[in-house]
Amino acid sequence: MNEKTIAGYCVKCNDQGFMEDLNEWNEDIAKELAKEESIELTEKHWTVLKYLQDQCKEGVDITMRKVGKSGIVDIKEFYQLFPKAPLKTASKLAGIPKPVSCI
Amino acid sequence: MKKSILILGAGTAGTIMANQLNKKLDSNEWQITIIDKETKHYYQPGFLFLPFDLYTPEQVVKNIDGFIPKNVQLLRQDVHQIVHSENKLLLADGKVINYDVLVIATGSKIAPEEIQGMDGSEWYKSIFDFYTFDGALNLRNKLRTWEGGKLVVHICEMPIKCPVAPLEFAFMADDFFRKKNMRDKVEIIYVTPMSGAFTKPIAAKELEYLLESKQIKIVSDFNIEKVDTEKKQIVDYGDRSVDYDLLVTVPTNMGDDLILRSAMGDDLNFVPTDKHTLQSKVKENIFVIGDATDIPASKAGAVAHFESDIVTGNILKYIAGEPLDPEFDGHSNCFIETGNGKALLIDFNYEQEPVKGTFPIPGIGPLRLLKENRINHWGKLAFRWIYWNILIKGRPIPFVTSKMKKAGKQINK
Structure with a gap:
């Protein structure tokens, strides 16, 4: 396990920069991580991040299909908000683990 | 009158349950019935070997009847709906069957119709699945004469049955074309919606070499929107595209349509299930096993086998009015x-x-x-x-336990 200082906060991160404890997350950290991805967070971004965190707390596996049916964004909009790899990028900014398979 | 326990589906999970319950329930008190409209039982891991002519079709298929114990009634019926509020099933022919306990083992199936352009005129011509007997067999016939080009091995979206199968397919394709002395004519490209072929840190560290040594190219974070059969491309929501000559895809996996008709499933028709007791979240006299559940375990026969001990134990506890054991660990x-x-x-x-x-x-x-x-x-x-x-006879495999053993594993804590 690594520790990393983001926006002045020392947080537990894995090798790929995903936070390991959602309790350590705050909005300043999300803003700092967004800057690294060249994303400026709007109201819509925050709503998506909040949705992902809620799903994670409920123990639900996060998928593209679920986000697309969330009523917050459709998949195209999700790509516009978090370009290239939206599920991975949004998970990182939300302070939750990236989706994984069995190996 | 005897009480009734119904098992829906006579695939791997349902057949194991029929055998397990038959051993544990008193036949003077309980009638066990298993319902499936199909006649064939497939050894699904064999679908991986069939396309490469390593197994024959006869090696992967037998009749369902041969695996259902005599005391268990096998009904060859199509079920229209589960009416869980009234503990009954409506069959497609209009008949009604009541139950005291229901076991859902309806599995998962491929749904190529979920992706635009996938199951159109090119289906089983240049686009194939290998998750069905027909798909694997058609792909075998294609590979026997294919002259090479871009082979794209592709996963549409998670979750899928046997999540490593597409990766195995890519490895075996490499071997297949080497042995045919045509590896230089084939480019193998592995396209996944995940962040890579390996997503768990230790597996990634140990196994990345496989992709390089087999010259398999990875395209990750690819969420397919459509297949453009004119341009022979798969296109993702971020407008990236990958060219193919031969597309071997794992289509979206979904639970049975019966679950949708019964309004019991999630957005992919998988049944909400307690991940430790395997009791459904829909109603307490319904248990779910195998690929039909929404639990975050792999959809695989071995998992259904491990689950069967827990489901059987918890059904006995439920009947006795005792609290259920939260024993399933996702093994x-x-x-x-x-x-x-x-x-x-x-x-x-x-x-x-x-x-x-x-x-x-x-x-x-x-x-x-x-x-x-x-x-x-x-x-x-x-x-x-x-x-x-x-x-599938519900017998224990020597030395293999339902719960995962930590002994014998190099676990760093």
Whole structure:
């Protein structure tokens, strides 16, 4: 396990920069991580991040299909908000683990 | 009058349950009935070998009847709806069957119609699945005469049955074309919606070399929107595209339409299920096993086998009015063919990612975890015999327990 200082906060991160404890997350950290991805967070971004965190707390596996049916964004909009790899990028900014398979 | 327990689906999970319950329930008190509209039972791991002419079709299919115990009634019926509020089933022919306990083992199926352009005129011409008997057989016929080009091995979206199967397909394709002396004519591209071919840190560290040594190119974070059959491209929501000459895809996996008609499923028709007791979240007299659940365990026969002990135990507890055991730990175990007569073995659960070690006897093996070798490959081949003769009959596999063993694993804490 690594520790990393983001926006002045020392947080537990894995090798790929995903936070390991959602309790350590705050909005300043999300803003700092967004800057690294060249994303400026709007109201819509925050709503998506909040949705992902809620799903994670409920123990639900996060998928593209679920986000697309969330009523917050459709998949195209999700790509516009978090370009290239939206599920991975949004998970990182939300302070939750990236989706994984069995190996 | 006897009480009734119904099992829906006579695939791997349902057949194991019929055999387990038949041994545990008093036949003077309980009538066990299993319902399936199909007549054939497929050894689904064999679908991976069929396209490469390594198994014959006869080796992967038998009749359902042969695996259902005499005391269990087998009904060849199409079920229209589960009316869980009234503990009854409506059959397609209009008949009604009442039950006291219901076991849902309706599995998962491919749904190529979920992706625009996938199951149109090119389906089984230049686009194939290998998750069905028909798909695997059609792909075999294609590969026998295919002259090469871009082979794209592709996953549409998660979750899928047997999540490592597409990777195994890519490894075995590499071996297949090498042996045909045409590897230089084939480009193998593995396209996944995940962040890579390996997503767990230890597996990624141990196994990345496989992709490089087999010259398999990875395209990750690819979420398919459509297949453009004119341009022979798959296109993702971010407007990236990958060209193919031959597309071997794992389409969206979904639960049975019966679950949708019964309004009991999630957005993919999987049934909400307690991940430790395997009781449905829909109603307390309904239990769910195998691919039909929404639990975050692998959709695989070995998982259904491990679950069957817990489901059987909890059904007995439910009948006796006792609290259920939250015993299922997500245990999964699978061989991963890597081609060239070798395989890997992984053993893991909800908490423990795949690591190196020995299996099934700690410290001895003879199988090795997360390491490529020949004995694991022989294990995979032997598994077909184990499946037909031990596993679906609900018998224990020697030294293999329902709960994952930590002994014999290199776990860093």
